[in-house]
Amino acid sequence: MALEFCCPRRARCYSSKKVDRRDVASPVEREGADLAAQVSGFGGSDGQFSFEGFSSASSSCIDGESIERQLESGRLIDRTINAMIVLGAGTYAITKLLTIDHNYWHGWTLFEILRYAPQHNWSAYEEALKKNPVLAKMMISGIVYSLGDWIAQCYEGKPLFEYDRTRMFRSGLVGFTLHGSLSHYYYQFCEELFPFQDWWVVPAKVAFDQTLWAATWNSIYFTVLGFLRLESPASIFSELTATFWPMLTAGWKLWPFAHLITYGVIPVEQRLLWVDCVELIWVTILSTYSNEKSEARLSEAAVEASSSSLPSSPEE
Known part of the structure; x- marks a missing residue:
């Protein structure tokens, strides 16, 4: 009887101890499994540690630094090219203006060279107008429009040698191909349209210039x-x-104030030179206004494109 009584009791005790051990062991095993899973997250199938996450982050940093160095190198090249253009063009222009009489410099003093240079440059300009007036005026307008756009970019806040060469080339191309030639024929047409010498002719020419011609x-x-x-x-x-x-x-x-001099004082053949001198101010305004509108329009288009690319929220 005792044996029969004790055996079930011992069995119950043994079974209860096994249950307790399982209850105690299961949290430990779960913690071990979680730790193994965390460790395996850093490694491969063999359980070895891997640094793929760290290598990808470091490679992205290296790529970013490489891109930044490339951009800085590109900006340095652009500044160098721009400086060469500005300094080269300025040196060439000053040299041509000062050496207009280099064939006659023998025995001249520096004062005599500087004294006669403006007069002889003006004579050379008038000679060019006689030989090929359209080409001479095209050259002047191309230079003025290029210089005016460069001034406009500096006025907008860009450093001296970080201007947009393409933009300056576009403006100079328009001045060379269109403004010089069209202005040459326009001033001749204006003289034929108002061939009078009365007092009202100059105001009439100014009004015509500032309406039809300016709009065109x-x-x-x-x-x-x-x-x-x-x-x-x-x-x-x-x-x-x-x-x-x-x-x-x-x-x-x-322009109305400038054109009182244009049509009242300046001869027909010299008008474009005077107008181009004033154009240095006007082209700065014109180029700045044109590019501000273009950049604003491009930014609006970019905002619209980004907003349209965003996925619409699903209806609940």
Whole structure:
């Protein structure tokens, strides 16, 4: 009886101890399994440690530094090229102006060279107007429009040698190919349109210049620059309609006073040179305004593109 009584009891005791051991061991085993899973997260199938996460992060940092170095190298090359263009063009221009009489310098003093240089440069300019007036005026307008755009970029806050060469080339190309030649024929047409010597002729020419001719030239300038920037016709037309009236009225703050001298004092063949000198101010305004509108339009297009690319939230 005792044996029969004790055996079940011992069995119950043994079974209860096994249950307790399982209850105690199971949290330990789970902790060990979690630790093994964490360790295996850093390693491969063999349980060895791996540094893939660290290597990817370090490689991304290296790639970022490499890209930054490449960008800085590109900016340095651009600044060097821009400096060479500015210094080269300036040196060439000053040399040509000062050495106009180099064939006659024998025995001249420095004072005599500087004294006669302006007079003889003017004589050379008049001779060029007689030989090929259109080409001479095209050259002047191309130089003025390039210089004006460079001044505009410096006025916008860009460093002296970090200007946009492509933008300056576009403006100079428009000045060379269109402004010089069209202005040459326009001033001749204006003289034939008003062949009188009365007092009202000069105000009439100024009014005609600041309405029909100014509107025509501003439209040509903005349209051609838009095509050179590879913009769509719709975008060019939108820019033209947005800037037409503001630019026309902005010109009235400067040009009517300048054109009182243009049509009242300056001879016909010399008018473009005088106008181009004033254009250094006007091209700065014109180029700045054109590029501000273009950059604003591009930023708006980028915002619209990014907003349209965002996925719409699903309806609940």
